[in-house]
Amino acid sequence: MLVKGSLLLIVAALILCSYFGINILLPLTGGLLLLCFLAWRTGASLKDILRMLLSNMEIPLKTAVIFLMIGVITAMWRASGTIPMIIYFGARFINPRFFILACFWICSIVSFLLGTSFGSVGTIGLTLIVMARGGGVDPLIAAGAIISGCFVGDQCSPMSSTTNMIAVMTDSSIHKNVRNLLRVNILPYTITSLVFAALSISQPLQLLDSSLNSEITRYFIMNGWVLLPAFLVLFLMLLKVSAKNAIIFSSAAAAVIAWRFQNQTPFQLLKQALLGYEFTADSPLRVIMSGGGVISMIKSEFILIVSTMYGGIFSGTGMLAELEEGIARMAAKAGRAVAVTMAALATCAFAASQVFAVMLTEQLISKLFNKKEIREREDLALGLASTAMLISSSVPWNICSAVPAAMLGVGIGYIPFNVYAMMIPASYAFRGYFQERTRIGNPKKTVS
Numbered sequence: 001m002l003v004k005g006s007l008l009l010i011v012a013a014l015i016l017c018s019y020f021g022i023n024i025l026l027p028l029t030g031g032l033l034l035l036c037f038l039a040w041r042t043g044a045s046l047k048d049i050l051r052m053l054l055s056n057m058e059i060p061l062k063t064a065v066i067f068l069m070i071g072v073i074t075a076m077w078r079a080s081g082t083i084p085m086i087i088y089f090g091a092r093f094i095n096p097r098f099f100i101l102a103c104f105w106i107c108s109i110v111s112f113l114l115g116t117s118f119g120s121v122g123t124i125g126l127t128l129i130v131m132a133r134g135g136g137v138d139p140l141i142a143a144g145a146i147i148s149g150c151f152v153g154d155q156c157s158p159m160s161s162t163t164n165m166i167a168v169m170t171d172s173s174i175h176k177n178v179r180n181l182l183r184v185n186i187l188p189y190t191i192t193s194l195v196f197a198a199l200s201i202s203q204p205l206q207l208l209d210s211s212l213n214s215e216i217t218r219y220f221i222m223n224g225w226v227l228l229p230a231f232l233v234l235f236l237m238l239l240k241v242s243a244k245n246a247i248i249f250s251s252a253a254a255a256v257i258a259w260r261f262q263n264q265t266p267f268q269l270l271k272q273a274l275l276g277y278e279f280t281a282d283s284p285l286r287v288i289m290s291g292g293g294v295i296s297m298i299k300s301e302f303i304l305i306v307s308t309m310y311g312g313i314f315s316g317t318g319m320l321a322e323l324e325e326g327i328a329r330m331a332a333k334a335g336r337a338v339a340v341t342m343a344a345l346a347t348c349a350f351a352a353s354q355v356f357a358v359m360l361t362e363q364l365i366s367k368l369f370n371k372k373e374i375r376e377r378e379d380l381a382l383g384l385a386s387t388a389m390l391i392s393s394s395v396p397w398n399i400c401s402a403v404p405a406a407m408l409g410v411g412i413g414y415i416p417f418n419v420y421a422m423m424i425p426a427s428y429a430f431r432g433y434f435q436e437r438t439r440i441g442n443p444k445k446t447v448s
Helices: 002-020 025-041 046-054 057-079 082-092 096-114 116-136 139-156 161-168 174-184 185-203 209-220 224-238 243-261 268-276 286-287 295-318 321-334 336-350 354-368 374-386 388-393 399-408 412-417 419-441
Strands: none
Touching: 002 025, 002 336, 025 295, 046 295, 046 321, 046 412, 057 082, 057 096, 057 161, 057 224, 057 243, 057 268, 057 295, 082 096, 082 116, 082 209, 082 224, 096 116, 096 139, 096 185, 096 224, 096 268, 116 161, 116 399, 139 174, 139 185, 139 374, 139 388, 139 399, 139 412, 161 174, 161 209, 161 295, 161 354, 174 185, 174 374, 174 419, 185 419, 209 286, 209 374, 224 243, 224 388, 243 268, 243 388, 286 336, 286 399, 321 336, 336 374, 336 388, 336 419, 354 374, 354 388, 374 388, 388 399, 388 419, 399 412
């Protein structure tokens, strides 16, 4: 009873802090200290508690380099003009009659290249929402399409820090995980596109403002070299080069291009890599372009560390044993996919960050998968990426929802239009359920 009450208290603190804009690390850390106190009161020694807290530290340590390098590459792509050029061509060739669909598709492409939802929302997403407001399009619908697209890359890009974290967590191949996700996401992505195409008909763009493109060509040199960092990272990923090395090579190429074509000095580039790119000119691009850098990822790394410690406490004390048993019973009746989806819904209602939700879901469902087999580890990675990773973006007090909504200047009213984040978990659950029914009905048939 005490444990349940404490968990509810933590949830309440997370909700209140999210609502009032208080740093989410405060309630997360406070909740962790509360759980440590409960563990001590129930007989765990301080040494045991410390061991629990540090039991899974290899996960944040392994992903720390990826997190920090993603901060560097998002700054370097800004400085080199790579992101401005993507925005330039995306805005130039939008069909006003299919603006909402274009928001989804363009953000999908940019987020797949960047591997970050926040970075995509903060770049192309801001441009598109400005166009929507200026062109008479409902900003909530536009925001739903933008955030849906921005989480495509967050879920299945080899550049995504969370996708890399899941690969480390499940001891699976990042390249195989991405291929699996791209394969199973074809149908829900198509359905999402059709939904946004239908919404586009009722929400055509009335006026396509070209002032932002004029600003881009005023302050950035546009040529073929500027797109090299984007092509380079994709090419290296196709060659199965590690994400870390691909990011390093792409960042280095972007830095050289920024020095050669955008008049950036080596000192400026080093500063931007650490603190983020700062667009200093008096222009609308100042809000859109500034950001990135190592400093932008430090908070995410600390959230990951604290979330990992939660997992250690839950695992070491068995606080979630009752919930794990309920998930196991559900898996026996309806199949693993349904159980994984329901577990993700429960954890996302509790967790304040995508990372926390993913790790907590893995804690609940890991026993459903035989981690000694490669295919089972890949299935576990697929389940996490198809559920907890996306559901987080539709929970108002989760930073994956609150931050993009704040960036775009919209409220929680965008959530009903966050179609991709609904379609992927639903597709995963339905597909898994019917595959399980097929397997039971025909035991000799192997379901891939």
